[in-house]
Amino acid sequence: MATTPISDMDDRTRDVFRIVVESYIDSGAPVGSRTISKTSDLNLSPASIRNVMQDLEEIGLLAAPHTSAGRMPTEQGLRLFVDGMMQVAELSQEERAAIETQLNGNGPIEDALAAATTALSGLSACAGVVMVPNREPKxxxxxxxxxxxxxxxxxxxxxxxxxxxxxxxxxxxxxxxxxxxxxxxxxxxxxxxxxxxxxxxxxxxxxxxxxxxxxxxxxxxxxxxxxxxxxxxARPVLIVRGQANLLDNEAVADLERVRQLLGELEEMQEIASLLDSAREARSTRIFIGAENNLFSLSGSSVIAAPYRDGQGRVVGVIGVIGPTRLNYGRVVPMVDFTARSLTRLLG
CATH class of the missing domain: 3.30.390 (Enolase-like; domain 1)
Incomplete structure (x- = not known):
């Protein structure tokens, strides 16, 4: 199904779509037309909002999990939002310090990578994962x-x-x-x-x-x-931290999806292959749901960025794994900053 570009939407449709996606990312729950009418400044009636949401559902950007429920974005809708509407947040000084502090020290690089991944996992409330560079000693x-x-x-x-x-x-x-x-x-x-x-x-x-x-x-x-x-x-070295973050309040209501995801996290070789596909990216790559085969069943997303050595060569990838409703605008700069910090460490 072809997706309507953001530029082809009128202002009303674009505003309703943005509010639905942002509300879903914030709460994890479908949002109804009456809620939007009461809490937004769109100055539209519930009926008008409902008509717009119906149009967005027909073109595959929104979906209704139940007949009486509100709407939530599809994976296709999330991709459109991420590529065309997402506002990337600035990291706070505390968040930067939490990451950089873990990268100070003279110990083995694996220790720094594990610590940075733990910090990234804690800040993003996702599972953190890093591909350790293959070291070939002389x-x-x-x-x-x-x-x-x-x-x-x-x-x-x-x-x-x-x-x-x-x-x-x-x-x-x-x-x-x-x-x-x-x-x-x-x-x-x-x-x-x-x-x-x-x-x-x-x-x-x-x-x-x-x-x-x-x-x-x-x-x-x-x-x-x-x-x-x-x-x-043949031996990718992976460090995974923060799997417990995947067991949030919303996840408890969908334990089968969580079990599926935790099972997928055991497939280290497959995760390495997925992360490896982000090696050629200039900055951060985002994989949403079925866009990658590994997490298509659990409906999870991956945000990953490469990091480099002193010669500018990509030597590894760091990122997070979480539900498709994760806060992309907040997490993307976290992953990007961590990758750049690792690059400075190895420089």
Missing amino acids: LKQCSFVRLSDRQILAVLVGEDGSVENRLIETDAPLPISALEEAGNFITGRFAGRNLSEAFSAMGEEIARERAAIDSASADLVARGIATWSKDSA
Whole structure:
């Protein structure tokens, strides 16, 4: 169904639509024509307002949950409001301080991200979620340890002191000399590079040094680096905070939707994919209800923004998840400010 642009609405229709959406966002309940007539300065009778609401319902912007109930915006109506009518609020000094305070300190970046997400969740009354940047430490040393005839433990030591292990299955037993040779080869050729750089250069390096390394060691080198690279790419690290905020007074009346949403929050890989789609956004992206498949059943919205490192590269995404009736005008600047604060932290 084609949506009528805001610019094509007359003033009366636009005002009624705005009041219905803002009232719904504020209360979570449908709003009736008599309520609008009494509480607004439109100077319209309930009958006139009811006619306008009926017209808005016919073009898919409003809906009536029950015959005798008032109207509430559809997801299509919310999208139109967000894109064409929403007034973005300014963050208060207290709200800015609450976020920035969490980003002060010299601890691990994961701790700062978790704290910022908690603060954002508390301020927005939503669930906060952040995608932690994939960190690829530069290689300092690599070694291989035989656990059994067909199991090898690859040990990677980074320049930052981090240690990661990977288990590799082999088709046949490998001699200790092959393990030592493979570890020395990776350390000697790839020290000072991150895993993606090592993986890119691996084939050329092995081909060039084929005479200096036997086939068993060469296979172990290739499989070891490939295991690290693929595993790192397949493991999005997510921090979710404030799920309890989803259990507000209105949500209690719709427990099935809440159960659905809490179940969806367990799908970390799917959430990572959704957040990843916001990486290319210049600022904040808003996903309303069925606009994303993950939250289409629960009728939830996501507001997300990318944050960058010192080189200007997008390294993660932070945002909130809440009901479609969340206060977009208030929450969007919160998410945007948090993302910009993280960018300054990593700069």
